Structure formats: structure tokens, C-alpha cells
Amino acid sequence: MKNDVVLDVRNLKLHFRTRKGPVQAVDGVSFKLQRGRTLAVVGESGCGKTSLVKAILRLLPRNIETFSGEVYFNGEDVMKFSDERFRKEIRWTKMALVPQASMNSLNPVIRIEDQIAEPLFLHNSKLPRSEAMKRVAEVFQVVGLPLDFLPRYPFELSGGMRQRAAIAMALVTNPELVVLDEPSSALDLLTQANLMNVLKRIKHEMGTTFILITHDIGTASELADEIAVMYAGEMVERCSAEYFYTDARHPYSRKLMASVPTLREDKELQFIPGQPPSLIDPPTGCRFAQRCHQRFEKCGQHPPIIQLEHGQDVQCWLYAIEKGEVKHG
Amino acid sequence: MASAALEMQPTPAEKATPILAVEDLHTWFEVRRFGFFKAGDVRALDGVTFELYEGEALSIVGESGCGKSTLAKTILGLHRPTKGKIYFQGADLNELDDEQFRQYRAKVGYIQQDPYGALPPFMTVDRILKEPMIINGITDRKEQQRRIRQVLEEVKLAPIEDFLPKFPHMLSGGQQQRLVIARAMILEPKLLVADEPVSMLDASVRVEILQLLRKIQYDHNLAIIYITHDLSTVRYFSERIFSMYGAKIIEKAATQALLKNPLHPYTRALFEATSDPDVNNLKTFKEVPTGEPPSLMNPPSGCRFHPRCSKMIKGLCDREIPPEFQVTEDQSVACWLYRES
Numbered sequence: 001m002k003n004d005v006v007l008d009v010r011n012l013k014l015h016f017r018t019r020k021g022p023v024q025a026v027d028g029v030s031f032k033l034q035r036g037r038t039l040a041v042v043g044e045s046g047c048g049k050t051s052l053v054k055a056i057l058r059l060l061p062r063n064i065e066t067f068s069g070e071v072y073f074n075g076e077d078v079m080k081f082s083d084e085r086f087r088k089e090i091r092w093t094k095m096a097l098v099p100q101a102s103m104n105s106l107n108p109v110i111r112i113e114d115q116i117a118e119p120l121f122l123h124n125s126k127l128p129r130s131e132a133m134k135r136v137a138e139v140f141q142v143v144g145l146p147l148d149f150l151p152r153y154p155f156e157l158s159g160g161m162r163q164r165a166a167i168a169m170a171l172v173t174n175p176e177l178v179v180l181d182e183p184s185s186a187l188d189l190l191t192q193a194n195l196m197n198v199l200k201r202i203k204h205e206m207g208t209t210f211i212l213i214t215h216d217i218g219t220a221s222e223l224a225d226e227i228a229v230m231y232a233g234e235m236v237e238r239c240s241a242e243y244f245y246t247d248a249r250h251p252y253s254r255k256l257m258a259s260v261p262t263l264r265e266d267k268e269l270q271f272i273p274g275q276p277p278s279l280i281d282p283p284t285g286c287r288f289a290q291r292c293h294q295r296f297e298k299c300g301q302h303p304p305i306i307q308l309e310h311g312q313d314v315q316c317w318l319y320a321i322e323k324g325e326v327k328h329g
Numbered sequence: 330m331a332s333a334a335l336e337m338q339p340t341p342a343e344k345a346t347p348i349l350a351v352e353d354l355h356t357w358f359e360v361r362r363f364g365f366f367k368a369g370d371v372r373a374l375d376g377v378t379f380e381l382y383e384g385e386a387l388s389i390v391g392e393s394g395c396g397k398s399t400l401a402k403t404i405l406g407l408h409r410p411t412k413g414k415i416y417f418q419g420a421d422l423n424e425l426d427d428e429q430f431r432q433y434r435a436k437v438g439y440i441q442q443d444p445y446g447a448l449p450p451f452m453t454v455d456r457i458l459k460e461p462m463i464i465n466g467i468t469d470r471k472e473q474q475r476r477i478r479q480v481l482e483e484v485k486l487a488p489i490e491d492f493l494p495k496f497p498h499m500l501s502g503g504q505q506q507r508l509v510i511a512r513a514m515i516l517e518p519k520l521l522v523a524d525e526p527v528s529m530l531d532a533s534v535r536v537e538i539l540q541l542l543r544k545i546q547y548d549h550n551l552a553i554i555y556i557t558h559d560l561s562t563v564r565y566f567s568e569r570i571f572s573m574y575g576a577k578i579i580e581k582a583a584t585q586a587l588l589k590n591p592l593h594p595y596t597r598a599l600f601e602a603t604s605d606p607d608v609n610n611l612k613t614f615k616e617v618p619t620g621e622p623p624s625l626m627n628p629p630s631g632c633r634f635h636p637r638c639s640k641m642i643k644g645l646c647d648r649e650i651p652p653e654f655q656v657t658e659d660q661s662v663a664c665w666l667y668r669e670s
Contacts (some may be wrong), residue, residue, distance in 0.1 A: 044531040044532070044533060045502075160621075188392040188393055188558065188622075189392055189560075189602045189603065190602050190617050190618065192602065193601070193602035193604075193615045193617040194617050194619065196604075197614050200614060201614075215531065217606045218604040218605055218606045219604050220606075221605075221606050221608060221610045222610045222611065222615075223611070224611070225611070241608050241611065242608050244608075245606055245608040246608070255533070256532065256533060257606065259533045259535070260532055260606055261535075261536065261559075261561040261562045261564065261565055262561055262564075262605045262606070263561040263564065263588070263600065263605055266564065269536045269565060271533050271534065271536040272533040
């Protein structure tokens with residue numbers, strides 16, 4: 001079973017340097033992801049979802065204060081790789097990213113087929129063009145684009161098609177892990193549903209491992225086997241989708257679920273009063289405590305990650321008390 | 330919630346005076362080639378008719394490019410209609426002079442989609458709220474103070490004194506949207522047009538803003554046109570829903586009726602495509618029509634949805650434009666499938 005783990009992240013930290021002090025965008029995140037599974041990372045804007053994947057893929061800006069932790073990819077700690085080795089061996093050959101708003105990041109003066117083939121040439125400059133084009137045509141079909149769009153320019157494609165082209169670009173090197181950062185949020189409802197169908201098919205047929213970053217819990221349920229909830233730079237809950245949607249444990253996850261309007265059932269909607277804390281100077285205890293209706297004196301200290309039944313990990317004191325594991329955090 | 334929505338249904342007596350009546354409204358935008366030769370028209374709004382009553386919330390759903398924002402802007406007087414009429418409290422907008430038109434605009438509030446983009450970054454909250462009053466001749470200091478206090482209390486931006494000297498960038502997304510609502514309310518309008526008021530906000534704030542808007546509507550007996558692409562928020566908001574596709578309204582229904590049984594194949598597709606948080610979604614594929622919305626410069630003949638529709642009737646749907654069929658008392662649809670009813 002252990003070999004099945006594609007990605008094992010341990011205590012990952014990414015702090016940015018700013019004039020006001022370090023911003024703790026990702027602060028001690030750990031999780032494991034098995035091959036062929038999809039992890040959806042959900043949370044409100046500014047909770048560190050995108051920073052988390054940037055840290056995993058090492059797409060970092062210059063103002064880094066702290067970048068530490070371990071990232072095991074197929075059992076190897078890729079954090080120890082030099083930047084050059086990481087670029088050659090890991091990024092895009094084994095881990096690919098579909099960045100946010102990628103449909104608008106295609107180069108307007110280069111044909112779609114050449115853009116999709118680019119990752120192939122970058123990693124193997126001796127690759128014959130005919131072979132590359134064969135591979136491009138393959139992924140084009142995988143994402144459900146008609147082949148006669150290959151030699152066109154990005155402006156000739158609709159938004160949904162450009163998004164598919166961006167996904168094709170990530171899949172072209174046949175990576176083991178694909179990270180999708182808000183793949184569908186800029187798209188129309190029907191286009192979004194079509195895209196989710198495509199991703200679902202890729203997942204079933206090719207067994208690709210996905211990390212899906214989204215703020216939309218409804219859409220996440222289309223693809224996710226596991227859900228991770230992020231709040232203020234920390235992963236406060238991680239569990240299988242089955243249990244998350246029926247029985248989320250962290251007070252924040254519960255509130256978040258209660259705030260999502262549903263179409264098919266009539267439920268009383270709730271909202272979360274207050275705002276997330278500043279990541280420059282977050283509270284020392286539980287970061288959600290200020291907005292939590294179940295807070296008690298223990299919440300002034302940093303909560304440990306508690307493992308519950310069904311493999312649910314929750315960072316909350318409530319469950320530490322329940323399990324009788326209260327010790328000094 | 331369901332019972333509350335039903336109680337708010339206007340009684341027949343109230344129905345006599347619509348606050349807003351739109352009749353066969355067309356808004357076309359001319360497209361020019363080389364800035365000189367006319368290349369055609371984008372028919373952004375192509376024959377829309379409806380009535381809106383006092384205290385009623387109406388939702389308009391549809392995808393981008395279906396004309397829902399054009400409808401909002403035409404009602405607000407930001408676009409001139411090419412053809413058709415808009416009556417506000419019985420008066421034809423085309424026949425108003427400039428002064429009367431200014432008074433009309435003061436009675437209609439506008440809530441924009443992107444709150445940050447809608448607020449001038451160089452003005453303080455105080456100034457932003459005073460601006461509409463200065464334009465509309467409310468110059469009395471005391472009256473200005475009273476109104477500012479009242480609207481800020483209503484949108485729950487408290488304590489008021491802390492907010493007045495702030496600039497928009499100092500507010501969070503939710504607070505900015507409250508300020509936009511406050512600004513729309515400051516002239517005490519009769520009708521609010523909210524164009525995707527919550528689509529830029531986080532889920533946890535979204536509900537708060539919707540509930541706030543609903544409360545303001547009840548308290549002032551306002552009519553609201555709520556424009557959205559998200560069917561799931563509509564349930565919590567309105568009495569009636571219109572579904573738009575290709576610059577036309579294709580289905581009109583009471584909210585509960587539409588959510589129980591959407592009739593038009595396009596409304597059904599929208600319904601089907603909306604994901605509820607449900608773990609069973611993982612195992613099923615969605616049945617959604619492929620293809621793209623039609624070009625509004627050169628729309629398809631007959632029903633505009635027919636090229637994507639799985640239930641298309643050959644020789645009918647692709648030739649004749651479907652009229653509005655009244656299927657039940659509170660649901661009508663422009664689709665040939667219901668021609669027998």
C-alpha cells in the first residue's frame with residue numbers, strides 16, 4: 001500500500017516577506033495523496049490554497065521568508081533537489097499545473113498545437129516534430145477537442161475550449177500528478193459541467209492523480225475522493241469526500257457546508273460572522289477560534305491534529321477532549 | 330422559507346399596478362467594420378415582455394451573453410432601447426424629459442457585480458454616500474446625515490463613525506458590497522436592480538449579503554430584479570424566475586414551480602449542470618448539451634436553442650419561433666414541446 005502514495009507532504013511552510021512582516025501563507029501543512037485519487041482543497045479566498053500548490057511545485061516568487069518542510073514524490077524528498085534538477089525531472093514531466101485563469105494565458109500569436117507541444121520539446125529537445133504532433137493530437141482527443149482546431153490560434157477558440165487546451169498542455173507529458181487551480185470558476189455553468197465530465201473521464205480512463213483547488217464545494221464534489229479544508233494557511237480538516245459531505249467535523253467545515261446554497265433541497269442557510277485573521281500576525285491558538293461558536297478556554301493554545309475514525313484528520317481541540325488525548329499543545 | 334415565499338405572492342388586487350412594465354423590448358448594438366461600414370447588429374435583447382409588481386423579487390438566470398445584463402442596463406436607462414417600451418409606475422420612459430428622467434433614475438437603485446470596481450477608490454465612504462444626494466439636490470446637512478446613518482445601519486456597517494472616513498480598499502469584499510447596497514438605497518428607491526451582486530464574494534459572505542438584501546426588500550416593500558447565473562441562490566431569494574437564452578426570455582415561472590419542474594430543455598440543462606455538494610456526484614456524468622450559445626449577430630432561425638437541443642422537432646423548431654405557452658397557472662415557456670397545453 002505504501003508504494004501507492006504519490007505525494008506525501010510533511011509540515012510544509014511557505015512564508016512571504018512583506019514590509020509589515022512575514023505572511024504565513026502556508027503554515028505547517030501535511031497530507032498524503034494516493035495514486036489515482038483526487039484531493040480537492042477548498043477554502044475561502046486568501047486561505048493559502050494557491051500558495052500551497054505553488055509551494056509543492058516550487059513556483060515561487062522572490063520574496064520568500066521561509067520555505068521548509070518535506071515533499072515526498074514517489075518516495076523521494078524532492079525538496080532536497082536543486083532548482084535545476086527539480087525543473088528537469090519533476091515539474092511538468094511528473095507534476096503539471098493548470099494555473100488559475102490559464103485559458104487567458106495562452107500566447108495569442110502561437111498556434112494551439114505548438115503551444116501544447118512546448119512542454120515536450122522543453123524536456124526533450126531531440127524529439128521529432130511528427131512524434132510530438134502525434135502526442136498532441138492524442139491529448140486533444142482526450143480533452144474532447146475536435147482535431148481541426150489544432151492549427152488555430154487561441155482567439156478562434158471559445159473560453160471552454162481554451163480551458164481544455166490548457167488542460168491538454170498539462171497532460172501532454174503524461175504526468176503522474178496534475179494540479180488544477182480553479183479550473184472552472186471563470187466558465188459558464190454548462191461549459192463548467194462539460195469540463196467536469198471531461199476531467200471525470202480522464203480520471204477514470206487514465207488514472208491520473210489530481211489536486212483540485214476550488215472555492216466551490218458543490219463543484220468539488222464532482223471530482224474529489226478526498227477533501228482538504230484550508231483556513232488561514234492551515235489545513236484544518238482532511239477526510240474522504242464520503243464523510244466530508246455527510247459528516248464534516250471541524251466547526252469551520254460545518255459552517256462552510258451550511259453556507260452553501262443547494263438547488264435540490266431546501267435548507268436553512270447560515271453564514272460565518274467575522275473575517276479570517278491576518279496572516280501576518282495570526283492568533284497563537286486556533287486560528288478559527290474568534291469566529292467559532294464552540295470555542296472554549298483550550299482554544300487559546302494551538303490545536304493538535306487529531307485522527308478520528310474513517311481516517312478523518314481534524315485540527316480542533318473538541319475532538320482531543322473527546323478522545324481523552326488532551327496534552328499540552 | 331417555502332411558506333414565506335408563498336406569502337409574499339402579490340394578491341390579485343395588488344396586481345393591478347405594476348411598478349415596472351416592459352413591452353417587446355429590443356436593444357441592439359450596431360457593429361461597424363473599419364469604423365464606418367455597418368456590419369450588422371448585435372441583438373443583445375430581442376423582444377422581452379414582462380411586468381413587475383411592488384414588493385416583488387424577480388430573478389433572471391442565464392449564462393453570460395444571454396442579454397441579462399443588457400436588460401438590467403436598459404431598464405436603468407444606461408442603454409437606449411432600439412424598439413419597445415418601458416413603463417415605470419405607468420409612465421412611458423421614452424416620453425420623459427431630462428428632468429423627469431433624472432427623477433426616474435433616482436427611484437431605481439443599481440447594485441453592481443464587482444463592488445471594488447463600482448466604488449471610486451479616491452472617495453471616502455462618507456463622500457461616496459453623499460455623491461448621489463448632491464446630484465439629486467438633497468443639500469441639507471442634517472438630512473444627509475440622517476440618510477447616511479440610516480442606510481449604514483441598515484446594511485450593518487457599524488460602528489458608523491469608524492467607516493465614514495475609510496476608503497474602499499480598506500474594506501473587505503463583503504463590506505464593499507454592503508457599501509454598494511447602501512449607496513443604492515440612499516435615494517430611497519422603489520426598484521433595485523442587482524446584477525450578480527454576490528458572484529464575486531466568498532461562499533460564507535454570499536449568504537449574508539443575500540439575506541441582507543432580502544431583509545431590505547421586505548422592510549421597504551421594494552421591487553428587486555436579481556440577475557444571476559447561479560440557480561441555487563435563487564431559491565432563497567425570489568418569488569418568480571425568468572430564464573434567458575439568446576436574448577430572449579424562454580421560461581417564466583414561480584420559483585417553487587420552476588425548481589420542482591423546469592420545463593424548457595435549456596432551463597433543465599442549467600438545473601442539471603448545477604452541482605449540489607453531494608458525494609454521489611462523483612459516480613455520475615452530467616447530461617449537458619454540447620456546443621456554445623448562439624451568435625447574437627446572426628441568431629439561428631426558429632428556436633434559438635434548437636442546435637443544442639436533444640428534443641428538437643425537425644421542421645418545426647428550426648423554422649418557427651416558438652410563442653409563449655402557458656403550461657400551468659404560474660409557469661409559461663417558449664418551447665414547441667408544450668404546444669398542446
